[in-house]
Amino acid sequence: MSKVEDIEKRLWLIGGTSESVELASAMATPAGGIATLRIPCTVTVTTPAAEALYAKTPNLQVRVGCLDSAQLDEFLQQQKIGAILDASHPYAVEISRMAITAANSRQIPYLRFERREVKAGDNTAEVIYLESFQTLLDGNYLNQERVLLTVGYKALPLFRDWQNRAILFARILPSVTSVESAIASGFTCDRIIALRPPVTAELEKALWLHWDISLVVTKASGVAGGEDVKRMVAAELGIPLVVINRPKIDYPQQTSDLAVALEFCRNYSKS
The missing domain is CATH 3.40.50.720 (NAD(P)-binding Rossmann-like Domain)
Known part of the structure; x- marks a missing residue:
């Protein structure tokens, strides 16, 4: 050249x-x-x-x-x-x-x-690995649970049909697009929190306790996505963590x- x-x-x-x-x-x-x-x-x-x-x-x-x-x-x-x-x-x-x-x-x-990727490590968190959001939605994982979704705003419309079968909460980025998508997907304002990562373990724990969360859904987004913190808090509180695997x-x-x-x-x- x-x-x-x-x-x-x-x-x-x-x-x-x-x-x-x-x-x-x-x-x-x-x-x-x-x-x-x-x-x-x-x-x-x-x-x-x-x-x-x-x-x-x-x-x-x-x-x-x-x-x-x-x-x-x-x-x-x-x-x-x-x-x-x-x-x-x-x-x-x-x-x-x-x-x-x-x-x-x-x-x-x-x-x-x-x-x-975050390795499982030695914590005692109950981690459920699923290949896709569709696998989660087709199963009975969410039924009657108080679920915190930390999956990004683009995935929220997938959960619209579950709004009457579970109590769903969404953590999203603080942007107009994210908030509008959450509201359009059936999330009321009291079930939305807009935060920009990183989220500390202390704040993560406080949020889960405040909303009385019984199940958390996240992506296999690595340390940069806060996955390690969620695993740690899930182990401490005994809350199951659903991890959607990365697309292949x-x-x-x-x-x-x-x-x-x-x-x-x-x-x-x-x-």
Whole structure:
């Protein structure tokens, strides 16, 4: 690749997670990141709130908004994307699948940065692992329970039909979209709490006790998603924890090591 082409090609960092913020920060530092390698990078996020988490530098740009397949093709061409570092949320499967397809068709280097999963450990929490929300909804897990849902606002409409068979509470991000979705899904204002993570164990415990929760539903979102804290509180209070497993995606290559992700960027800069 010529020097001119090096300057034109950009790295695409699929963001929206705390790990992607950490990666962007690491790459933008003078000690071996984008600032040193001079790799132009475009970070994509879906909300203005997420955009504010990334420090903007001459080589680091942030694009806000969802991308569908048609927009993605235009984005890759306009941005002249030469490599993809996917640090999206473990459950944001649509963007990951589109990125993998695009990388394969365009022969663009792709690396998935996957947050580490939380291991069961030695606590005494009753953890119920389910493959999907549909498995949860089709079963009898929620019936007559006081359920705290920490699953994100997009999943809340799935629980609308359960509002008359269980007492459901939702913890969501403090955004208009999240609150509107919760209300539209049948959650009354006294059964919604809007908090931005991280949530401490003390606050988690207090909330569960205040609402007299008997079952908690969460995603396998790792330490960054507070899964370890929920396991600890569930063990302490003797409350069953339902964990929805991560969707299975066949990533071309992946890592949970920040150093490996940065090395991927360095190798791209030398290609």
